[in-house]
Amino acid sequence: MDSVTQIALGASIAGAVAGPRLGRSALAIGAALGTLPDMDVLIDYGSAVANFTQHRGFSHSLFVLAPLAIILAWALWRWKPQLSLGRWLTLTGLVLLTHPLLDSFTTYGTQIFWPFGPPVAISSIFIIDPAYTLPLLAGCLFFLIRPPARTAVTMGLLLSTLYLGWTVAAKQIVTERVTPALADAGLEQPSLLVQPMPFNTILWRATAITDTEQVEIVTGFLDGDRPLNLEYFARDPALAESVAELPETRRLEWFTNGFLSYQRRDQQVTATDIRLGLPGAHPFTFILAEGRGEQLAPVISTRTPRPSVKPEMLSLLWSRLTGEAPTLCLASLSIPAPEQTCS
Known part of the structure; x- marks a missing residue:
């Protein structure tokens, strides 16, 4: 946190x-x-x-x-x-x-x-979640004003702990919601990561990966019976294999449980942690090797600059969270027009 x-x-x-x-x-x-x-x-x-x-x-x-x-x-x-x-x-x-x-x-x-x-x-709570933190801060504020305010800080701890328990239950509910949709799409046993979208536990993101594709679903508790939208991203197993034996690649695979996307940028091969952030705005991308074609040489890894996030991202998240917007396209970080789908 x-x-x-x-x-x-x-x-x-x-x-x-x-x-x-x-x-x-x-x-x-x-x-x-x-x-x-x-x-x-x-x-x-x-x-x-x-x-x-x-x-x-x-x-x-x-x-x-x-x-x-x-x-x-x-x-x-x-x-x-x-x-x-x-x-x-x-x-x-x-x-x-x-x-x-x-x-x-x-x-x-x-x-x-x-x-x-x-x-x-x-993966049941976002790294910043006001609903967890505010009860703790409120208890500390009462303590500072009228110490020792033991009841206030204890209540803050109780409320935050109950909320943490809710996050685990919410994740299980969302997992049970997305699993049938993935099976219908032919992904019966993919590697699956279900986690909340930023700052809340109402709107969730499910990421399923196979060797050749990555599927993203955004769904929330205010969606009702709305059908789930599946968004597809290609994966490059050959590129992944070309750097698979590098020590830093193995370390990343171990740390992320395989939730990596490999890309070739000019003469560099990069690996992106697709668990954190959102497609197009993942904060952790690392340069692992350089070279042309199959002639790749490992390098001491460096991190690429963090991509900028659209200023309107919070409003887009809010619209999707409340159900005002039925779909949020992760590839473009945008809300499609009515009757349109994510391309």
């Missing part, structure tokens, strides 16, 4: 655990601990792919954060002994461990079991 959310979550937990004893300083301590795992963004691992796939790695591992919580609890107890060592351990443990657990509900991929196993990406 975004930094504001992680700060608010950490502050809320600290306020609930230690607010009556520490007052407003509990929020500051919780906020600092809540953002600590994300300090790994300051590390340069040597290439764009390494930086991308190592983020949310060791610093988000439960096997690293659990012992770190013990060390920090002891240090904080020595600093502020008015809180018992057991209470400090409850605070540090809950704040540090909930950070990666919350991140694992997003699509990016969180290595909570590092160095064992693949990243975890439940």
